[in-house]
Amino acid sequence: MSETPDEKQQDVAELQQEVARLKQQLGDGGTVALPQERRRQGWWRPVVATILIILVVILAPLSVVARWAHDTVSDTDRYLETVGPLASDPAVQQAVIDRITTEIVTRLQVDEVTDQAIDALTARGLPPLASSSLQALSNPLSDAIEGFVEKQVTSFVKSDEFETAWIEANRQAQTQLVAVLTGKDTDVVEISNNAVSVNLATIIDTVKQRLVARGFTLAERLPPVNAQFTIFQSDDITKAQNAFRLLSALNTWLPILALLCLIGAVAVGRNRRRTLVAGSLAVVLSMLLLGIALNAFRVVYLDAIPTDQLPVEAAGAIYDTLVGFIRLNIRAVAVLFLAIAFIAWVTGPVGAPVALRRGTTRAIGAVRSSGDRAGLNTGRFGEALGLYKTPIRVGVLGLALVVYVLRDHPTGGFALGILIVVAVVLLIVELLARPPAAAVAEPSSPPGAPGPS
Numbered sequence: 027m028s029e030t031p032d033e034k035q036q037d038v039a040e041l042q043q044e045v046a047r048l049k050q051q052l053g054d055g056g057t058v059a060l061p062q063e064r065r066r067q068g069w070w071r072p073v074v075a076t077i078l079i080i081l082v083v084i085l086a087p088l089s090v091v092a093r094w095a096h097d098t099v100s101d102t103d104r105y106l107e108t109v110g111p112l113a114s115d116p117a118v119q120q121a122v123i124d125r126i127t128t129e130i131v132t133r134l135q136v137d138e139v140t141d142q143a144i145d146a147l148t149a150r151g152l153p154p155l156a157s158s159s160l161q162a163l164s165n166p167l168s169d170a171i172e173g174f175v176e177k178q179v180t181s182f183v184k185s186d187e188f189e190t191a192w193i194e195a196n197r198q199a200q201t202q203l204v205a206v207l208t209g210k211d212t213d214v215v216e217i218s219n220n221a222v223s224v225n226l227a228t229i230i231d232t233v234k235q236r237l238v239a240r241g242f243t244l245a246e247r248l249p250p251v252n253a254q255f256t257i258f259q260s261d262d263i264t265k266a267q268n269a270f271r272l273l274s275a276l277n278t279w280l281p282i283l284a285l286l287c288l289i290g291a292v293a294v295g296r297n298r299r300r301t302l303v304a305g306s307l308a309v310v311l312s313m314l315l316l317g318i319a320l321n322a323f324r325v326v327y328l329d330a331i332p333t334d335q336l337p338v339e340a341a342g343a344i345y346d347t348l349v350g351f352i353r354l355n356i357r358a359v360a361v362l363f364l365a366i367a368f369i370a371w372v373t374g375p376v377g378a379p380v381a382l383r384r385g386t387t388r389a390i391g392a393v394r395s396s397g398d399r400a401g402l403n404t405g406r407f408g409e410a411l412g413l414y415k416t417p418i419r420v421g422v423l424g425l426a427l428v429v430y431v432l433r434d435h436p437t438g439g440f441a442l443g444i445l446i447v448v449a450v451v452l453l454i455v456e457l458l459a460r461p462p463a464a465a466v467a468e469p470s471s472p473p474g475a476p477g478p479s
Contacts, residue, residue, distance in 0.1 A: 071296045078291035079301075079308050085284035086309050087316035090355045092277035095270055098351045105200045106193055112347055113192040119183050121340035122255065126183075126230055127176045129253045130237075134244060171244075178236050182229075191229050195255075199224045224255040255336070284309075299370050306367035313360040320349055357438025362430070365445050390456050397457075408460035415459050422451050 098104050112118045182188055230251045237245035273280075288305045295301030324345055331341050372379045397403070404411070411418065426448045430436055 068296070071294050075291040075295040075301050078287045078294075079305050081287045082284050082291070082305060083308050083312040083315075085280055085287065086312040086359070087319075088273065089277075089280040089284050090313075090316060090352055090359065092273040092280050093355065094349070094352045095273045096277035098348070099200075099270070100274060102197065102200050106196055108351065109196050109199075109344075109347060110189070110193055112344060113189040115340075115343045115347075117337065117339035117343045121337050122226070122229075123176065123179050123183050124337075125253065125255060126179045126226060126233060127172070129226070129230060129251050130175050130179070130233065130245070130248060131172050133248055133251060174242065175237065178240065178242075179233050182233050182236060187232070188229070191232060192224075195224045195226065195228060226253040226255050227251055299374055302370040303367045306363040306370065309363040310360045310367070313356045313363075317353065317356050320352060324349075354437045358436045358441050361438045361441040361445070365441075390453075393457055394460075404458045404460055408458050411455055411459035412461050415455065418455055419452060422448055422455075 098108055227250065230248075230253060234245050234248050288302075288309070291305050292298050292301045324342070327345050328338055328341050336344075372382060374380070426444050430441060430444055433440060
């Protein structure tokens with residue numbers, strides 16, 4: 027059905043009005059003036075928003091440390107899961123080997139026993155040459171015995187049996203650690219010297235049985251040894267106790283308070299989108315500061331432990347393992363809020379976000395067109411995706427958020443993986459989606475009708 031002259035004149039008039047409206051939007055530089063985001067009035071808004079964001083910067087790292095204090099330190103199973111890998115750490119293994127070997131050799135008095143044996147043989151009237159030769163063998167014989175003991179200790183520490191013994195020893199150490207940090211003695215732990223140690227008595231007894239089984243009967247004289255392997259020591263234990271009690275008590279509320287402060291800042295900010303970007307980046311900054319603080323405190327920790335009790339390499343491995351949970355959460359939280367900041371920025375109505383979205387839309391449109399020309403049109407399925415594209419986006423993002431929240435202690439890699447999966451799924455939806463057929467149908471001109479001029 028062809029248009030009447032009156033209808034054509036009405037269309038032309040509407041086009042002229044649209045052109046006039048666009049001309050009014052032209053800026054002085056000849057570009058179309060982009061719409062500005064709504065800015066709410068009130069001098070107090072940026073002040074309150076800034077204060078709330080500062081609170082977020084303070085509460086976010088405290089939340090991570092509080093969850094660590096509750097989940098890693100106070101929870102026996104998670105603590106054992108954390109320190110378990112230390113049994114196979116080379117630096118820790120060597121420190122344990124050296125400590126056990128020293129304890130055994132010292133208590134067996136190998137040097138004294140060797141000298142006594144040589145003196146006894148000499149007293150039997152040996153020729154002078156034989157006697158002097160035995161005296162010369164005193165130190166090598168003592169070193170050989172010590173080497174044999176160290177070899178047996180090393181064999182045990184490198185075995186799976188040691189891992190089991192290490193877990194059991196650390197089960198007692200975890201009880202001691204909680205007692206030290208809370209300042210409360212228990213039935214099996216008494217706080218002393220502001221230190222937390224792993225008792226090596228069971229491990230030494232097992233090594234003793236190994237030595238006896240291999241013919242080193244001298245080990246039968248070894249008395250019960252209550253040797254301690256120090257893993258934590260601090261003269262400022264009172265400060266640590268106060269901080270631990272507070273953080274442990276507030277471990278659930280601190281994350282909630284931080285989130286409420288961020289929501290409050292966005293709610294009162296003059297520009298909610300920009301406030302959300304600023305708040306999210308502030309959380310990322312706080313995670314960076316927490317990481318720097320962990321590295322600084324590592325030096326303090328290493329200085330607090332005497333090297334004669336624990337070598338620096340082993341102490342560093344223990345520290346890195348104990349704070350590993352904090353570092354994992356730093357990365358997870360940083361990735362999550364970087365994603366939030368990016369989403370809030372890229373959905374902005376002005377400037378670079380608009381240009382980025384337009385460029386992405388053009389690229390996706392070009393890929394769609396290439397697929398259509400190649401006969402890869404998605405048909406009704408694509409039209410359904412196009413019709414319900416917004417609900418699908420919301421559903422995908424909501425599902426990703428649920429998966430992240432339900433994950434027990436998500437890592438930075440896990441968060442990044444979720445973001446990649448979401449991005450791929452949304453990209454596939456965009457590529458497959460097609461506008462409804464009615465929306466793209468163009469009115470056909472009747473035969474003989476004049477074409478567009």
